[in-house]
Amino acid sequence: MDNTTLPGLIGYSLIACCVIMALVWLWSYKIKNAGVVDIFWSYNFPVIAIILYLFAPGFEPRKLLICSMVVVAGLRLGTHLALRVLKHLHEEEPRYAHIRKEWGKNAERKMFGFFQMQAVSNVLLAIPFFIIALNTSPDLSWIEFTGVVLWIISVMGEAIADTQLSNFKRQSANKGKVCDTGLWGYSRHPNYFFEWLMWVSYFVFALGSPYGYLAMISPAIILYLLTKVTGIPTTEAQSLRSKGEAFKKYQDKVSVFVPWFKRNNAHT
Structure with missing residues (x-):
């Protein structure tokens, strides 16, 4: 081989x-x-x-x-x-x-x-x-550099979301509570959103190469996995089991995925 x-x-x-x-x-x-x-x-x-x-x-x-x-x-x-x-x-x-x-x-x-x-x-x-x-x-093309910029945004966003959640959980007073501060006040899963955006950035980078359009399969799979399989469904099911009514209220208040769109008493 x-x-x-x-x-x-x-x-x-x-x-x-x-x-x-x-x-x-x-x-x-x-x-x-x-x-x-x-x-x-x-x-x-x-x-x-x-x-x-x-x-x-x-x-x-x-x-x-x-x-x-x-x-x-x-x-x-x-x-x-x-x-x-x-x-x-x-x-x-x-x-x-x-x-x-x-x-x-x-x-x-x-x-x-x-x-x-x-x-x-x-x-x-x-x-x-x-x-x-x-x-x-x-030669490196402008579309490849665009992918790099998107990647920087996604990695920084995911790191910020992870840090905010870790800091929230670290405080004993928050035990059993739902994190709804920072990015978590705008999305129930900002870490997942930026993880998906990172794969979009790889796709955009790949568009500067022959057959780069085939790279679309990666963000598509990630989006499916996060929203339908092992990401959001299992995470939210566990949160409902452990936090019950508090998490239900959080679901009613905050968007499931997109961090810049805050819901107003709408349902997922």
Whole structure:
């Protein structure tokens, strides 16, 4: 397998991510905490970026730019999640505990499959990175710089949202309360919004490369996952279980996703 061709780059990236997730599953099996998968889902993107930087035949400055962006974003989010998960490493997050309960006696086997699907999703979502890293054009275009600007906004916005929520939870007086300050007063999920915007920025960056329009699949998948599968639905279901009426009032007051639109007694 030629590691400088698209199939080779995809193959090596997939092998690396699957091996990492298999090892993470073994760890999660030992400590009975599937929450660690979120940490390494984020860290797998820098792994893919390093593979692309080392082996993809694209224009060096372009590769350095996109790979640096992916490494910074992946390490920031992964480390933020690690700090949260490691605080209660031997106490599984409620959403994963709920999934484990639903899966019953087949939970660990299904969890292994879930971890491997996360590895596959890493490679699938990395489509913009492959497209960009294979572009040999010696000129960076304005659309690529537009993608960089959007990326800066998204990473800063997500970091601010994460910090605001962490600071809120750190105060003992807020135990059992719903964070509705800062960006969280305008969106129930500003972190998810900026995470999605980050993938939009990768798509915009990829538009400067041949077949860049194919990169649209990444923000589309992320939007679907966040709004329909593992993001907002599971997070809000857990919040309703743990905070009850307080979170229902918050749902009525604050927009589900877009941070600059504040609702006025409307329903999602």
